[in-house]
Amino acid sequence: MGARQHRHRAVVGGWLIGVMCLLITLDASAWERVRDSAPERYTVVTGDTLWDLAGRFLHAPWHWPELWQTNPDIDNPHLIYPGDVITLSDCQGAPCLSLSREQQVVKLSPQMRTVPRREAISPIDASVIQPFLRDHRIVNGDPADGALAYVVAGNQGRLISGAGDSLYVRGQVPTQTNLGIYRPAEAYVADDGTALGTELIKIGEARYVRAEEDIAQLEVLSAHQEVRNNDLVLPLETPRLSDEMVPRAPRNELSGALIGVPGGVRFIGRLQVVTIDLGTLDGVQAGHVFQIAQQGEVVSDPRSQAPLTLPSEVAGTLMVFKPYDRVSYALVMEASTVLEVGDQVRTPPR
Structure with missing residues (x-):
C-alpha cells in the first residue's frame, strides 16, 4: 500500500x-x-x-x-x-x-458652452487611405448593371466634359443629392477564370439639373479627369475607417496573392495600396494582417541538374482596410524589398 x-x-x-x-x-x-x-x-x-x-x-x-x-x-x-x-x-x-484616461473637467462660462470633440487615433495613416476610399470601389458583375445612368453626350455634342460643364445621361437619377461619375478600370480574374470584381475609379461629381423622360441633364461639379461618353453614374460612397479596426491575424490559415496596384504601378513599396485576391467570402475582415512572401530563387540541383525552387522569403506585411466579397484593398505596412504583383500573401505566424 x-x-x-x-x-x-x-x-x-x-x-x-x-x-x-x-x-x-x-x-x-x-x-x-x-x-x-x-x-x-x-x-x-x-x-x-x-x-x-x-x-x-x-x-x-x-x-x-x-x-x-x-x-x-x-x-x-x-x-x-x-x-x-x-x-x-x-x-x-x-x-x-x-x-x-484622465477625465477632463470643463468649467462652463457664457463664452464657452461646448467642448471640441476629440478624434480617436486612426488604425493606420488616414491621410493615405481616405482619398483612396473616396475614389476607388469594387463591384461584382457588370458595372453597368448597378449604375443609375450612363453618359450619352456632352453639352453641344462635346465628347469630353469637365468641371462647370453640362452633360446628358440616360437612366434614372435622384434630384436632391450629388452623384458620382465613375469609369471601369481593372477587371480582376482568378487563375481559374472566376471573376473577382471590377474596380471603378471616380472621375468626378455632378448634380441634377433637369430631365425629360429617361434623359437627364447634369452639371459637373468637379472632375479629376475628363468625363467621357459611357462613364457611369452611381451614388457617392462616404466610406470611413472603422473604429473597431484593430491589427490582428486572421483566425484561419489563408493564402492568396497580390493581384493589382491601383494606378497600374508594377513595383510596390511601403504605404502603397494594393489589391489581394482574398475577401469577406474567405473570412477576411478590416484589420487583418498578412505576411507578404516572394517566391524563392530557382537554382539547379548540383547532382541531378534539375531545376529546384528555394523556399519563399518573407518580404513584408500588409493590413486590410476595405474588404469586398472576393478581393480586398490593403496597405503595405512593411517592405524589406521591392514587392511585385504576383507575390504571395498568407496568414502570419501565431
Whole structure:
C-alpha cells in the first residue's frame, strides 16, 4: 500500500512539475513578443496610429489584441485618444497592455458652452487611405448593371466634359443629392477564370439639373479627369475607417496573392495600396494582417541538374482596410524589398 501511494504521489508530482514548466514556457514565449525597447508607460500623441502603438510595444503588431486588456471604467477602451496612457504590465506572469484616461473637467462660462470633440487615433495613416476610399470601389458583375445612368453626350455634342460643364445621361437619377461619375478600370480574374470584381475609379461629381423622360441633364461639379461618353453614374460612397479596426491575424490559415496596384504601378513599396485576391467570402475582415512572401530563387540541383525552387522569403506585411466579397484593398505596412504583383500573401505566424 505504501509503495502504491508513493508511486501515486510521484506521478502527481511529476504532472504538477510538467504543468508548471509548461506555464513558465508559455509565459516566457509571450514575453518574447514584447520589444526589449518597449516602454512601461507611453502617452499617446496626435499623429500616432494604432499600428504605430502596437509596433512600439511588440515585434509583431498583429499580436496587439492578445495583450490588450479592456478597462471597464472607460466606455469604449478600443478607441484611443491623444493624451491616453498605455501601460505595459505583468498579468500573472504574462505581458499585458492597458489604457488609462484622465477625465477632463470643463468649467462652463457664457463664452464657452461646448467642448471640441476629440478624434480617436486612426488604425493606420488616414491621410493615405481616405482619398483612396473616396475614389476607388469594387463591384461584382457588370458595372453597368448597378449604375443609375450612363453618359450619352456632352453639352453641344462635346465628347469630353469637365468641371462647370453640362452633360446628358440616360437612366434614372435622384434630384436632391450629388452623384458620382465613375469609369471601369481593372477587371480582376482568378487563375481559374472566376471573376473577382471590377474596380471603378471616380472621375468626378455632378448634380441634377433637369430631365425629360429617361434623359437627364447634369452639371459637373468637379472632375479629376475628363468625363467621357459611357462613364457611369452611381451614388457617392462616404466610406470611413472603422473604429473597431484593430491589427490582428486572421483566425484561419489563408493564402492568396497580390493581384493589382491601383494606378497600374508594377513595383510596390511601403504605404502603397494594393489589391489581394482574398475577401469577406474567405473570412477576411478590416484589420487583418498578412505576411507578404516572394517566391524563392530557382537554382539547379548540383547532382541531378534539375531545376529546384528555394523556399519563399518573407518580404513584408500588409493590413486590410476595405474588404469586398472576393478581393480586398490593403496597405503595405512593411517592405524589406521591392514587392511585385504576383507575390504571395498568407496568414502570419501565431
